[in-house]
Amino acid sequence: MNMCTLLLAATISLSALPPAEYDDTEVVTNAALPAVRADTQVFLFRIELDATPSNCVEVAFGCDDDGDGVLSRHEEALIVGWDCGGWKVVDCATGVELCEAGTAGHAFLSFRVRIGDGGAPSSFEATAGGSAVFAALGANPPRFLYSPEWNAVRVSCRGFGTPDPHVDCSVGNIPLVIRIR
Numbered sequence: 001m002n003m004c005t006l007l008l009a010a011t012i013s014l015s016a017l018p019p020a021e022y023d024d025t026e027v028v029t030n031a032a033l034p035a036v037r038a039d040t041q042v043f044l045f046r047i048e049l050d051a052t053p054s055n056c057v058e059v060a061f062g063c064d065d066d067g068d069g070v071l072s073r074h075e076e077a078l079i080v081g082w083d084c085g086g087w088k089v090v091d092c093a094t095g096v097e098l099c100e101a102g103t104a105g106h107a108f109l110s111f112r113v114r115i116g117d118g119g120a121p122s123s124f125e126a127t128a129g130g131s132a133v134f135a136a137l138g139a140n141p142p143r144f145l146y147s148p149e150w151n152a153v154r155v156s157c158r159g160f161g162t163p164d165p166h167v168d169c170s171v172g173n174i175p176l177v178i179r180i181r
Contacts, residue, residue, distance in 0.1 A: 028156045030070050033061075036148040040119070043146045044112040045080075047167050051107035053085040055159030059167055062092070064152040071154040078144055080111055084159075087128050089137070091144040100133040109133070113141065119148035 049057050058081035062071050079090040086102045087109050109128045116122030121141035126134045137145065155167055 026156055026158045027160075028154060030152060030154045032064070032069070033151050033153055035151070036119075040148065041115050042112065043115060044110070045167060046108060046110045047081060048106075048108040049082060051082050051085075051102060051104050052159065053104055056083045056157065057081045058083070058154075058156045060092075060154045060156070061147075061150045062152060063147075063149050069152075071152040075152070076154075077147055077150065080109070082107060082109070087133055089126075089134055091142065093144060098134055098137070100128065102128060113146045115146060115148075119146070121145045 045059065047057060047059060049055075058079050060071055060076045060079045062075045062077040064071055065075055066072075076092040079088070079092060081088060082102060083099075085104070087100045088097055090097045107129060109126065111126045112124070113121045114123040120143060124134075124138045124141040124145055125132070126137075153167075
């Protein structure tokens with residue numbers, strides 16, 4: 001029996017990140033996340049980049065409370081990314097940061113949260129380069145891994161002359177693709 005699932009597609013277009021004036025200059029772009037639907041079951045995203053021991057790509061999720069179109073530091077709830085040789089997940093409310101060693105070169109992280117009753121995470125899995133990472137979060141997924149109130153995402157890059165990471169994101173059955181070129 002063959003099964004086919006049709007997903008509604010919505011694409012977020014982020015303005016291209018400008019080239020950094022210096023390799024240690026931070027470049028940033030923001031985008032709105034679409035409204036969460038009542039049938040949202042999965043939050044997933046993938047970060048792909050040319051990783052080095054000195055560059056950084058952070059994807060922050062949260063709620064743009066002041067409506068200015070910018071996810072400010074105090075509005076962040078979750079940060080996931082590559083930071084100078086490893087992967088990290090940050091609970092912004094507590095400042096707790098979990099780190100996993102990474103390998104320089106072409107690298108990717110896949111991050112998947114299954115949503116249960118009341119919008120709370122019911123399961124979690126992450127892989128980097130095909131290997132499981134952040135396994136401790138999977139046993140009892142903490143609330144900071146997802147919130148239906150999130151309405152904004154910010155991508156920050158440091159240590160790139162011309163940043164070219166890719167961030168693909170999907171919430172529920174509405175795939176989002178964020179391409180930074």
